[in-house]
Amino acid sequence: MALLQLSEPGESPDPHQQRLAVGIDLGTTNSLVATIRHAVPECLAGDGCGIILPSVVRYQKDGSTIVGQAALAAQTIDPRNTIASVKRLMGRGLADADAGMRGRYDLVDTGDMVRINTVAGQRTPVEVSSEILRVLRERAEASLGDELVGAVITVPAYFDDAQRQATKDAARLAGLNVLRLLNEPTAAAIAYGLDEGAEGIYAVYDLGGGTFDFSILRLSRGVFEVMATSGDSSLGGDDFDEALAAWLHKKASGVDLDCSKSRALLVEARRVKEALTLSAECVARVPVAADGIKDVTITLGEFHELTQALVERTLQPVRKALRDAALKVADIQAVVLVGGATRMPHVRSAVAKMFGREPYTDIDPDKVVAIGAAIQANVLAGNRRPGEDWLLLDVIPLSLGLEMMGGLTEKIIPRNSTIPVSKAQDFTTYKDGQSAMAIHVVQGERELVQDCRSLARFELRGIPPMPAGGARIRVTFQVDADGLLSVSAREQTTGVESHVTVKPSYGLSDDEITGMLKAGFEHAAEDMQARALREQQVEAERLIEAARQALIEDAGLLSSNEQAGIEAAIKRLGELNLGNDHLAIKAGIDALSASTGELAARRMDKAIRQALTGNRIDALPL
Amino acid sequence: MQEYFSLFGLPERFAIDPAQLEVAYRNVQAQVHPDRFAHRPEAERRVAMQWATLANEAFRTLKNPLARARYLLSRRGVEIDAERNNGMSHAFLMQQMEWRESVEEAADDAEALQRLERDLARDERVMLDDVKHAIDEEVDLVQASELVRRLMFMEKLRREIDEALALLEN
Numbered sequence: 001m002a003l004l005q006l007s008e009p010g011e012s013p014d015p016h017q018q019r020l021a022v023g024i025d026l027g028t029t030n031s032l033v034a035t036i037r038h039a040v041p042e043c044l045a046g047d048g049c050g051i052i053l054p055s056v057v058r059y060q061k062d063g064s065t066i067v068g069q070a071a072l073a074a075q076t077i078d079p080r081n082t083i084a085s086v087k088r089l090m091g092r093g094l095a096d097a098d099a100g101m102r103g104r105y106d107l108v109d110t111g112d113m114v115r116i117n118t119v120a121g122q123r124t125p126v127e128v129s130s131e132i133l134r135v136l137r138e139r140a141e142a143s144l145g146d147e148l149v150g151a152v153i154t155v156p157a158y159f160d161d162a163q164r165q166a167t168k169d170a171a172r173l174a175g176l177n178v179l180r181l182l183n184e185p186t187a188a189a190i191a192y193g194l195d196e197g198a199e200g201i202y203a204v205y206d207l208g209g210g211t212f213d214f215s216i217l218r219l220s221r222g223v224f225e226v227m228a229t230s231g232d233s234s235l236g237g238d239d240f241d242e243a244l245a246a247w248l249h250k251k252a253s254g255v256d257l258d259c260s261k262s263r264a265l266l267v268e269a270r271r272v273k274e275a276l277t278l279s280a281e282c283v284a285r286v287p288v289a290a291d292g293i294k295d296v297t298i299t300l301g302e303f304h305e306l307t308q309a310l311v312e313r314t315l316q317p318v319r320k321a322l323r324d325a326a327l328k329v330a331d332i333q334a335v336v337l338v339g340g341a342t343r344m345p346h347v348r349s350a351v352a353k354m355f356g357r358e359p360y361t362d363i364d365p366d367k368v369v370a371i372g373a374a375i376q377a378n379v380l381a382g383n384r385r386p387g388e389d390w391l392l393l394d395v396i397p398l399s400l401g402l403e404m405m406g407g408l409t410e411k412i413i414p415r416n417s418t419i420p421v422s423k424a425q426d427f428t429t430y431k432d433g434q435s436a437m438a439i440h441v442v443q444g445e446r447e448l449v450q451d452c453r454s455l456a457r458f459e460l461r462g463i464p465p466m467p468a469g470g471a472r473i474r475v476t477f478q479v480d481a482d483g484l485l486s487v488s489a490r491e492q493t494t495g496v497e498s499h500v501t502v503k504p505s506y507g508l509s510d511d512e513i514t515g516m517l518k519a520g521f522e523h524a525a526e527d528m529q530a531r532a533l534r535e536q537q538v539e540a541e542r543l544i545e546a547a548r549q550a551l552i553e554d555a556g557l558l559s560s561n562e563q564a565g566i567e568a569a570i571k572r573l574g575e576l577n578l579g580n581d582h583l584a585i586k587a588g589i590d591a592l593s594a595s596t597g598e599l600a601a602r603r604m605d606k607a608i609r610q611a612l613t614g615n616r617i618d619a620l621p622l
Numbered sequence: 623m624q625e626y627f628s629l630f631g632l633p634e635r636f637a638i639d640p641a642q643l644e645v646a647y648r649n650v651q652a653q654v655h656p657d658r659f660a661h662r663p664e665a666e667r668r669v670a671m672q673w674a675t676l677a678n679e680a681f682r683t684l685k686n687p688l689a690r691a692r693y694l695l696s697r698r699g700v701e702i703d704a705e706r707n708n709g710m711s712h713a714f715l716m717q718q719m720e721w722r723e724s725v726e727e728a729a730d731d732a733e734a735l736q737r738l739e740r741d742l743a744r745d746e747r748v749m750l751d752d753v754k755h756a757i758d759e760e761v762d763l764v765q766a767s768e769l770v771r772r773l774m775f776m777e778k779l780r781r782e783i784d785e786a787l788a789l790l791e792n
């Protein structure tokens with residue numbers, strides 16, 4: 001990477017000062033945070049509890065929250081306000097929310113993102129998730145002794161755009177700088193591949209509490225290349241619990257239970273399910289009406305029989321991914337199992353049978369995703385060590401497209417395209433004088449729009465009057481390295497433009513996030529202000545220095561206007577930096593960054609061109 | 623717009639060494655991928671994303687022989703319209719119909735479908751060889767585009783067979 005040493009003076013990472021970054025596995029059931037300390041990945045433990053934080057949030061009347069083990073324990077006494085498995089609601093409207101979740105909580109239909117009624121008021125799944133992330137951020141900061149530069153948050157590979165966007169919003173709301181959203185099976189592959197120095201084609205079968213992912217990766221000479229991914233973002237251990245709970249309930253009484261008892265039943269079902277992994281038989285203590293408990297004995301065979309269909313459901317995506325990657329079972333060198341639900345013997349044997357070999361379970365399936373995320377976070381934060389030269393090439397899990405006339409889907413970017421990826425397609429008007437065009441962005445594989453997930457709708461307005469078929473409207477899809485989509489539309493002959501980042505229908509708007517963050521900061525202590533001031537001053541100095549340097553080195557890339565603009569911004573920030581208003585300094589920093597942004601982009605582009613030219617000469621056979 | 627072959631330092635020809643293409647692609651991604659710039663200012667991250675996007679598109683295009691042929695033809699001013707099939711020989715149009723019928727007949731016979739797929743793939747290989755000849759040696763762009771148009775049809779048919787097979791599998 002010597003060719004791309006773009007570091008401005010004072011910004012090159014000091015080798016003795018590692019920039020603190022973490023990886024977070026935000027699970028349906030369990031969440032973890034990990035980091036790299038002294039070159040070793042490590043999951044961080046909380047104060048007085050282990051490394052695993054149960055993904056459960058309990059809301060209280062005064063608006064405060066309890067997160068983790070204590071909330072998990074409160075499930076049966078306060079079931080409505082104690083939210084578990086919130087990940088199953090991320091990026092969902094009420095209509096497509098999981099049935100189990102609908103029964104357990106008081107969900108509110110708001111037209112777009114579903115909300116949950118609690119004693120503390122309505123909460124979005126994004127807010128609930130952010131509570132979990134906040135606890136993990138605080139845990140990391142306490143344990144590492146400083147603020148974080150950023151975090152890599154993992155998401156199920158099969159998460160669609162709305163679910164990814166919701167996750168990113170939750171992280172921002174928790175005060176985290178998101179370095180990257182990373183697919184969970186890919187994270188596992190990184191942890192695994194770097195640990196074992198593996199080469200070849202690997203499959204990752206990840207059955208967690210709420211989601212199922214299956215990814216096929218090729219590992220070769222330091223490149224992790226995802227060949228295909230598929231899954232089911234609402235299939236996991238939770239479904240086994242529900243199936244077992246229904247069975248136990250029928251055996252015991254079949255009489256309707258109140259809210260708290262049915263939650264107790266679910267908790268018991270999970271206990272029994274996990275116990276059956278170790279023993280061939282188990283006595284379930286099944287709650288029945290009033291204060292009763294009825295003992296029901298269940299054998300491993302019975303459990304397998306009643307959940308075999310769920311195991312079968314995981315094999316369909318497995319076949320699909322193999323087909324998409326144009327591979328046969330025999331081409332897969334090894335299958336790695338990830339996720340707590342893969343501890344179940346019938347899951348293991350189904351995988352073993354499908355692939356004709358025993359799957360790998362060497363790395364702790366609870367930790368492997370967080371560790372992979374931490375390794376990635378460390379590198380993204382700029383702590384790449386000499387020789388640490390691996391690269392990750394991931395894909396989008398579901399095709400992205402547009403609604404066409406007659407409610408048909410037109411695929412623009414097919415699933416399993418390597419990201420970042422962009423595609424443009426031209427459309428035209430179908431009526432004389434048509435002045436607007438509605439653009440409906442969808443995700444999924446089905447022919448009919450109604451069977452796909454609607455991501456966003458927007459309208460290109462102001463098309464000048466032209467006969468039908470006269471306009472050239474170019475719609476461009478860009479998917480970034482997080483797998484997040486933005487869409488723009490532009491009338492080619494007149495340049496009328498419209499742009500959306502695909503988020504409004506299921507995420508939070510930027511304003512909402514800023515508002516929520518502000519509300520949080522208002523309660524912050526004074527010393528935080530002092531710290532913020534110090535930080536902004538240092539940042540301002542660094543930026544001024546870098547901008548001056550750039551003006552000297554790259555004056556040729558700038559018009560005299562641009563040069564004058566940057567000089568003015570430097571002067572203004574210099575003045576602000578003498579004062580002690582950290583918000584004003586921040587504004588000055590933003591202004592200078594904005595005025596140098598174009599220069600930075602051109603410098604970068606120039607540097608890349610030079611680097612690639614050097615590269616080409618090396619690569620050409622002589 | 624950056625030209626694809628030169629991005630990878632390869633000669634602009636249909637005949638390509640897939641291993642060399644792959645190495646070149648990885649080299650480029652290693653330099654431009656956004657993961658290398660995640661800690662850098664927004665402007666640099668944006669430029670990195672654009673380059674990485676371009677590298678992915680270039681690789682996808684050059685890796686696939688049919689896409690590569692279309693790209694080479696479009697560089698030479700020959701755009702191929704997928705929708706029209708005028709100018710196709712009568713014999714090929716007849717053949718198309720026969721293939722379609724065979725696929726429909728075999729719709730629930732996995733073995734027959736696989737056999738059809740193998741036959742198609744074999745024919746495609748032969749035709750791609752002709753494409754190589756027409757573009758790299760003879761420079762007969764008319765013939766090349768006729769072949770490409772047939773190949774596009776055959777690729778579409780093969781996708782349909784794949785879908786039928788997928789349905790059978792589940």
Ligand SMILES: Nc1ncnc2c1ncn2[C@@H]1O[C@H](COP(=O)(O)OP(=O)(O)OP(=O)(O)O)[C@@H](O)[C@H]1O
Nearest residue numbers: 027028029030208209210211237274277339340341
């Ligand atoms: N011994 C066991 N036997 C059976 N199931 C188990 C066992 N241990 C854990 N599980 C199940 O694994 C699930 C949790 O797995 P994990 O922690 O990997 O999920 P997660 O990462 O929180 O969820 P996801 O990845 O789907 O978002 C729960 O359903 C739990 O009951």
Ligand SMILES: [Mg+2]
Nearest residue numbers: 027208339369
């Ligand atoms: Mg998980």
